[in-house]
Amino acid sequence: MIAQLSRTERQWAAVLAILLALLGLTMAIAARQGPMAVHGFMALALGVGLFIAVGSVLEKPQPATSRLAQYYDDPTKVGIALAMAWGLFAMGIGLWVAALMVWPDATFGHAWMSYGRIRPVHTTGVIFAFGGNALIATSFHVMQRTSRTRLADQLSPWFVLVGYNLFLVWSVTGYMMGVTQSKEYAEPEWYADIWLVVVWVAYLVLYLRTLARRAEPHIYVANWYYLAFIVVVAVLHIVNGFALPVSFAGAKSYTVFSGVQDAMVQWWYGHNAVAFFMTSGFLGMLYYYLPVRSQRPIYSYRLSILSFWGITFFYLWVGSHHLHYTALPHWVQTLGMTFSIMLLVPSWASAGNAIATLNGAWGRVRDDATLRFMFVAAVFYGLSTFEGSFMAIRPVNALSHYTDWTVGHVHSGALGWLAMVTFGAFYSTVPLIWGRKAMYSAQLIEWHFWLALAGLLTYVFSLWNAGITQGLMWRTYNAAGTLNYSFIESIDAMRPYYIARFLGGVLFLAGICVGAVNIWLTVRGVRGQAPDRPLALQGAE
């Protein structure tokens, strides 16, 4: 794979590897001990490893120029493999976290195993590691096909992939060592945050350079969504990450904002991580793979425009619905609630546009589990966005907030939408870029589909019940006019639902295991010929 880089690119790769090793060494020396030193040594080891790998092929002959007449899919391949590996890991951790809520002693007295430390490992692992690698991998694939051009260069995609995964490893190992900013979905500490900004800028520059080479005059809808994902996540990450390190030789920092302002910034970030990471990015995925797989054009171009700008504008207003009835000023809560309800319009416009696209292809939805993954994803996208708007209504939120209903809602989005559309996209892409006629086994895709759907439904139904039960128990009064239940009674009532949730997780994890095996066997299998969109050799502009 490295031999596919040109001589100049290999030299630059070697330089970058040395710089990474030096960065790691500096961190390790500055920190001397503790988690930051461990992270420094990780970067040092990675830099040295990459340098050796690049150095061993540095003087090999240049790759044939015929490569420039093909799409560059090596980073996509690695990205898909990483996404699947992270998915197995993070969903496995999720199962463990779920188990801890039924068998709390499964921590065995080890700090790094306890619930509070591994819960962010699960959330970061699924959203940012599984989801993020899937987005990066598919965006490389989609931007090339929809632009009919090759990636702008061969080195920066690797910088993005390797850099992003270093950020992820720093994050999850940091949590286990007790390094966290405690900001939900933005837990990594200051040096990891800064590193992510560098990686992210490289990602945006690569995306724009590739778009600039496009042979199609118009930028396709999928790319608008991927761009919104990259750009807005950068803004959110930078503002929410403002922090003052106690010392540049240690991991600990203090957030610049405090109290109510910090809460608002946190949920402005938190809800828009949902919007621009878990929604925009994956809508980009859906807008490419759904029409390709169903062989139907997108139902409405105008609806695409309306929903894209609606989502991009409305979402940034709604974060305050996480803070109903709190010390946040009432007017901000009201704005958040109002925009949350309005947000249903562009959300359902997107979901409706996707489902209407399948009109005339329902036979394929029935026969092809890959397409069915994407259909179910669009349905759950519609359901989750409806549920989200509903839960943002203040009196509903009075009941649902702080309960497992919220957790169920997030999983209906993460499992039902994010993971489902990703599996659909992967099963479409894998045979294509590895040059196979089809996936190794259509039967295994069916197995994966039904395991995933059964797991998802078990999960969300058990947590709907759990959340509503909890919410009602907390506010039930007896005839004497006092609260009827102690808090611990509401915990006791959760046990059957937590067990059911665990079983739902088992099913979903079993599904992704089947998927990983199927992808592995496809990659190993006999080479065939898969039809691909032709690359245009000359740009239109």
Next chain:
Amino acid sequence: MSLFKAHYNLEKKSIWLVIGIIAAASVGGLVEIAPLFTIDQTVETTPDMRVYTPLELAGRNIYIREGCYACHSQMIRTLRDEVERYGPYSLAAESQYDHPMLWGSKRTGPDIARLGGKYSDEWHAAHLNNPRDVVPSSIMPAYSWLAETGLDVSDLGAHLAALRALGVPYTDAMIENASTDALAQATPDSDAASGVAERYGETTNMRRFSSRKTVTELDALISYLQILGQMTQTAYTAEPKEVE
């Protein structure tokens, strides 16, 4: 439709698309967040507001490190059942020195915004060692290693200095004596103890928080848990607004 025509041209220019995305996405945050820093009524005035002592701050950092906020909120909403279960609803002022805030988003366990003083130190020590010893059906993890781990106080001065740079009113004397004060608060019979009372007030909780001979992470965490809801008395004395 001229708007769609305009978009027809916009989607040919990647830079304009990026600018459009940033413009559309900026409005909501600017309208909702910027005024929170300028409108005076956002945070109530609290003349009796105190700061965390170095020991309490160390305890708070342990609370963050262990991810306690994932299951315990510190934000009592303006709802009748919450006020009756947990105490007066939380005011913005109470977390004005909290970098970051720990309001939380989930109550797998109860809210602890007003936990301070509700239980004895012994109860907390036993509960943290193994929650099921005191609450048989609790599903909270055991934090038995806290009592085994000595508290690192070496760089607490730098922590206080960082917080002062962000607006928390720590004095030079507080920063200078942070490490000594942290240990002294949990060893009230030591010579340094008088300095803690002098710098942080006579009402500071000065006592051994656990039965350990040296000051451990358990002491720091309990000292933090015991001042939750006690940073200011405003919430207990102010005229309450209507709860729903």
